[in-house]
Amino acid sequence: MAIMFRQETFRDDFTYRNSPANIHRFPFPFDRDEYAYSVNIEPHVPGRKGTIYESLIDVDEHYVAEMADRALVLKEDPLRYQALPHMMQAQWDVLELLMEQQAAGYPEHFSLTRNGDRWRWINRPLGIDDTFTFGARETLPYEPLEYIGRQTQGDLCIVDQRDNNLWMDAGLVTTQADWSLDFDVGMNFMEWHGPVPLAHGMGIFDRALKFLLNLQLGQPVRRFNWTMTVNPRLDTSPENYHKWGRDRTTVTPVNVGRKVHLRVELQTLWRLPRSNAMLFVIRCYLMSMEELVTVPKWARRFHRVLKTLPQELVDYKGMTRYRDTTVEWLSRHDDGAPTSPGIWPD
Amino acid sequence: MLVEGITSRPVHGGIQVDLFARRHFFALEGEGALALLAQAPALDEAFFDRCEVLYAAADAAGRGYDEALARLKPDLFRQTPTVETLLFRLRGCLSRATMGTRLYVAGGEGFIGRCMNVAAGFGMDAGTVLTEHRGSAARRVQCVHCKGITEDVSESPFACSHCGLNLLVRDHYSKRLGAFQGVCIDAEEPVSASRTPEEVFQ
Numbered sequence: 001m002a003i004m005f006r007q008e009t010f011r012d013d014f015t016y017r018n019s020p021a022n023i024h025r026f027p028f029p030f031d032r033d034e035y036a037y038s039v040n041i042e043p044h045v046p047g048r049k050g051t052i053y054e055s056l057i058d059v060d061e062h063y064v065a066e067m068a069d070r071a072l073v074l075k076e077d078p079l080r081y082q083a084l085p086h087m088m089q090a091q092w093d094v095l096e097l098l099m100e101q102q103a104a105g106y107p108e109h110f111s112l113t114r115n116g117d118r119w120r121w122i123n124r125p126l127g128i129d130d131t132f133t134f135g136a137r138e139t140l141p142y143e144p145l146e147y148i149g150r151q152t153q154g155d156l157c158i159v160d161q162r163d164n165n166l167w168m169d170a171g172l173v174t175t176q177a178d179w180s181l182d183f184d185v186g187m188n189f190m191e192w193h194g195p196v197p198l199a200h201g202m203g204i205f206d207r208a209l210k211f212l213l214n215l216q217l218g219q220p221v222r223r224f225n226w227t228m229t230v231n232p233r234l235d236t237s238p239e240n241y242h243k244w245g246r247d248r249t250t251v252t253p254v255n256v257g258r259k260v261h262l263r264v265e266l267q268t269l270w271r272l273p274r275s276n277a278m279l280f281v282i283r284c285y286l287m288s289m290e291e292l293v294t295v296p297k298w299a300r301r302f303h304r305v306l307k308t309l310p311q312e313l314v315d316y317k318g319m320t321r322y323r324d325t326t327v328e329w330l331s332r333h334d335d336g337a338p339t340s341p342g343i344w345p346d
Numbered sequence: 347m348l349v350e351g352i353t354s355r356p357v358h359g360g361i362q363v364d365l366f367a368r369r370h371f372f373a374l375e376g377e378g379a380l381a382l383l384a385q386a387p388a389l390d391e392a393f394f395d396r397c398e399v400l401y402a403a404a405d406a407a408g409r410g411y412d413e414a415l416a417r418l419k420p421d422l423f424r425q426t427p428t429v430e431t432l433l434f435r436l437r438g439c440l441s442r443a444t445m446g447t448r449l450y451v452a453g454g455e456g457f458i459g460r461c462m463n464v465a466a467g468f469g470m471d472a473g474t475v476l477t478e479h480r481g482s483a484a485r486r487v488q489c490v491h492c493k494g495i496t497e498d499v500s501e502s503p504f505a506c507s508h509c510g511l512n513l514l515v516r517d518h519y520s521k522r523l524g525a526f527q528g529v530c531i532d533a534e535e536p537v538s539a540s541r542t543p544e545e546v547f548q
């Protein structure tokens with residue numbers, strides 16, 4: 001079924017909203033009433049129809065508007081795309097993967113036809129019909145990662161594997177939770193995770209890295225991460241923090257339902273065939289508190305998660321100024337009833 | 347936002363010379379001369395025949411480190427008037443470096459960062475450069491907003507020398523840039539609020 005793409009904005013007048021059907025498929029990340037860091041990695045296999053797992057690269061009603069926002073960010077700050085020279089082969093791997101997955105999941109919107117090295121890619125929602133030579137940079141308007149990244153929801157990092165470590169050697173990052181690709185390019189797994197509190201001491205990054213180094217081709221994995229954002233802003237980059245930081249001071253008991261958003265990242269990791277590098281997709285989903293409480297189970301559970309969240313995580317996630325107001329507002333939607341296991345609505 | 351205790355913060359392990367290297371480049375600043383001078387008694391003529399030493403005296407001018415280094419008789423000794431000119435020479439050295447060349451850097455935190463940044467430009471892996479911190483702890487800081495680098499930052503917060511924003515200096519460190527990260531400190535505060543800078547990186 002064709003997706004009805006919404007016309008909306010993620011800045012200025014913030015007209016972003018979720019349709020009722022989209023709220024229902026929202027990846028609510030909490031399977032219990034409290035939250036702690038863990039090595040929460042599971043196989044990324046296709047799931048039930050009508051969920052975000054139906055296709056391995058999920059496309060939803062926000063696709064067109066998100067791509068427009070990404071184009072604006074890249075125009076103002078081209079450094080949001082970076083790739084070290086040795087990553088060119090991995091870039092082509094990524095282009096292939098994302099074209100294949102999107103065409104397989106949404107044949108009415110995307111198609112890929114291959115004739116040897118001559119490929120034809122049609123992206124109907126964005127009005128693109130390009131023929132190019134796979135492996136020949138000059139036959140595309142951008143480098144392959146930037147080209148396909150401008151047509152894929154979610155931030156993309158390509159990490160190279162060497163010396164028993166992973167290296168962030170390329171990326172297209174415009175919807176990040178306050179970290180800078182420009183600063184982190186060239187870092188290894190432990191270095192770019194340096195600013196995360198608690199998890200290093202818990203051994204989480206040692207175990208996660210060990211697991212990832214053995215990631216197999218054709219067996220992608222996934223995990224959730226989450227934070228909160230005031231206003232449905234995609235570009236919460238440190239680069240622009242001096243412009244959006246003030247949003248955090250604008251939350252009041254009256255506007256919290258509309259202003260405060262749960263921001264969930266569905267992160268997927270894919271081994272790449274030619275380069276042996278790895279693609280890390282950070283797909284961001286936003287839902288306002290008003291939208292969230294339309295699902296009673298989520299309202300109860302998120303209230304409890306937020307109320308008991310360790311202060312270190314509250315601070316790291318930048319929620320210090322508005323957490324209490326949000327908990328207070330959510331408490332009105334939590335009658336204390338038990339919640340069912342799992343993440344899905346009842 | 348975590349400010350301290352960030353694991354990307356560089357650890358300078360010292361410039362213990364690698365006797366298996368075929369050629370040795372030393373980039374030294376100020377008190378950094380002592381890092382090589384301290385090891386010199388244990389090193390022989392054959393070692394210094396394979397050495398190139400670049401030295402900027404900076405704050406340590408007049409302490410005689412330049413003469414002491416020259417007395418080691420390295421294959422090449424060049425004292426430069428400033429760090430800037432040292433980096434220019436360093437680029438020259440690295441552009442003709444061959445396999446088996448080791449780079450050693452000793453001096454202030456900011457100097458090490460600038461040398462690492464030059465080395466990265468020649469495709470040298472940060473892990474292969476030996477570093478030793480001697481002298482000033484003042485930092486080289488990249489403003490995450492305007493991307494401008496400010497040298498010799500000894501206070502936090504400080505005003506970015508490019509865009510003027512008040513920046514908090516985090517321990518987050520990029521070896522590629524050879525710089526710490528500076529982030530606007532008052533974005534969430536009314537314009538009137540101001541914080542007194544404290545000298546923290548001496």
Ligand code: HEM
Nearest residue numbers: 037038039157159179192193195196199204208226227280
């Ligand atoms: C190779 C793939 C990965 C990349 C590129 C990546 C990248 C990042 C980045 C850039 C940050 C932000 C750090 C900052 O504050 O500056 C982050 C945070 C984090 N990462 Fe990863 N990561 C990867 C895989 C993983 C895995 C497998 C785990 C599993 C345990 C993990 C756990 C975390 C956690 C817990 C945080 C803190 C997030 C929060 O509390 O909001 N990461 N990651």
